[in-house]
């Protein structure tokens with residue numbers, strides 16, 4: 162199923178505390194954003210990559226694209242103050258496929274098979290998101306005092322890429338902008354306009370690199386992937 166992907170990459174990486182955009186941090190000597198871009202580059206179903214960036218960082222992104230010879234055309238589009246605004250700016254640059262994906266630049270371990278499952282589900286249902294069952298016991302608390310233990314069986318930890326029919330995502334973003342709603346993912350905007358969103362079981366390795374310790378997990382996942390690749394060859 163053909164699609165275009167919007168990759169928001171205009172964050173500041175505040176929780177990483179690296180003093181720069183965390184997507185430039187290297188795992189095994191390669192910047193995080195390169196792993197993410199390579200996955201979509203290599204996918205023949207991906208008909209366009211829209212990378213939303215902080216305009217001040219354009220020379221750095223351009224230099225990375227050149228250094229790592231990322232050949233598929235990558236549209237560099239200015240991001241916004243919040244992730245949602247970055248995605249919205251990306252949406253203005255989609256050129257016409259029926260399906261659009263939104264994938265965090267900070268999730269470098271997405272697998273092609275999951276992308277395929279998501280695009281198929283989005284084609285059928287309108288919107289599809291990857292998620293994994295929550296493993297911890299979740300409690301709701303105020304001022305460190307527990308109010309309740311939340312029933313876990315229906316809780317999912319949501320990831321990206323989130324896949325949508327373009328018309329639905331566009332309407333959801335327009336409505337959110339009109340209503341002043343700010344969500345932490347795109348599916349929440351679609352939920353608000355009453356459209357169906359289905360879950361496709363994701364992968365615990367599809368982590369978002371957010372804080373320092375995620376870099377250790379990332380190194381480990383990369384090693385595991387390389388070992389599996391060698392075993393296949």
Ligand SMILES: Nc1ccn([C@@H]2O[C@H](COP(=O)(O)OP(=O)(O)OP(=O)(O)O)[C@@H](O)[C@H]2O)c(=O)n1
Nearest residue numbers: 169170171172173174175176242243247266267
């Ligand atoms: N205004 C923003 C904020 C975030 N992002 C992107 O959205 C993805 C997920 O966001 P997150 O992990 O929160 O990244 P940061 O915003 O960089 O991190 P922090 O919240 O810790 O500052 C990242 O690829 C990030 O670059 C974006 O394009 N525009």
Ligand SMILES: C[C@](O)(CO)[C@H](O)COP(=O)(O)O
Nearest residue numbers: 244265319320321345346369
């Ligand atoms: C979109 C997302 O990655 C799904 O897990 C997440 O919601 C981004 O949120 P953050 O607050 O920017 O980490």
